[in-house]
Every structure is written in C-alpha cells, then in structure tokens.
Amino acid sequence: DIVMTQGALPNPVPSGESASITCQSSKSLLYSDGKTYLNWYLQRPGQSPQLLIYWMSTRASGVSDRFSGSGSGTDFTLKISRVEAEDVGVYYCQQFLEFPFTFGSGTKLEIK
C-alpha cells in the first residue's frame, strides 16, 4: 500500500497569516498521463470531509482561491493564504493512484 505521511502545523495560526500543510507519499503519484493523483480534503468539526484540491493542484468547484496545491511526485503542499475562522478543521491528503486509495493521518488547523 502507498503510505501517506502528513506534517503538523505550528498551531494556532494567526488569522490573516498563511499556513502550509505538507504530505509525502511512499511512491510517486505522477501517472503516465501527466497527472499527479493527489487530493486534499477539509473536514470541519462535526462535518463530512469536503474536496478542496484534486490532481495535486486543481481546485474543486466552489473552493476559495486562498487554497492552492503544489508539489512533485512524492512531496506535496497545501497552502492556505490569509487563514480565516472557517478554515478550522482537519486537512487530509489522499492518493488516488493505486488501490487502496490511502489517506494521510490528517493535519489539524487552529486559528488564533
């Protein structure tokens, strides 16, 4: 199985500052079609997860442009610009390259 490893945040993050969440995969997620099969989700407290970013850097419909995804084949970053109270929750990366489609353990964002 592909192992997804997420980094922690230096919480709490001051409101209006930027936050970067890292994720590393045990195998390259770059496929021969040129796409990188890495997704990011946000799970707000008490809610279901919601898709933020797919194919490493494509924002899902309706997602604020304060969220951006970048990376290489195995190292990825989700950047949140100008963090707001509504960004609080747990962020998960997930690989969609090979079954089983494993998730990272999650990174909690708190805001000051």
Next chain:
Amino acid sequence: EVKLVESGGGLVQPGRSLKLSCAASGFSFNDYWMGWVRQAPGKGLEWIGEINQDSSTINYTPSLKDKFTISRDNAQNTLYLQMSKLGSEDTAIYYCARADWYFDFWGPGTMVTVSS
C-alpha cells in the same frame, strides 16, 4: 443537487452483521464509481473500498476484504455495504461518497457502534 444519505447504522453486538445503505440523488448514479470511507471516533479517514458503474469491479482495503462487501442497485440509485463479523474496531462513522479520481460528494455519515 447531488445528495447522498447513508442509513442502517446503530448499535450491534460483536460478531453480528449489519448492512448499510446509501441513497443517491441529483446525478446519474449509474455513471459513477461509488465508495465507502469510515472514521473511528477521534481518528482519521480510512478508505474501505469502491465499486464501478456496473459492479464488475470492486476493490477493498486488504484488511477488510473478507469482512465487508460492497454492492449497488442502479435501478434504486442505492449503494450498499454489508459488514460481517463485526468487532469493536469497526465502531465508526461510515460515509459513502461519489468517486471520480477523487471523492467529490460525501454523505453525512451513519454511526455504527459495536458493543455488547
């Protein structure tokens, strides 16, 4: 509007079975893969498995392959998760989700508690 609603959760004794359902609406159900994800209390997300449009391909996370069975009824726009030999480690919220190369829509989840 895409809507997914899970049902069938509840309290179940260890060793027993339980079948969850996920009712889908607002999209062409038989055009999409569908999946199940679970979340134990206070823990992260665990991918359970996915089923393709005509049920010809079903994939599971290896540790659950012998306990869980995913199926679907395209005429009823419903996804199922049959769970057997349940143990306390299966206590979790179970989510269904629409799958493309990502999970773009999720249901609110249904809680399953395994306890005597």
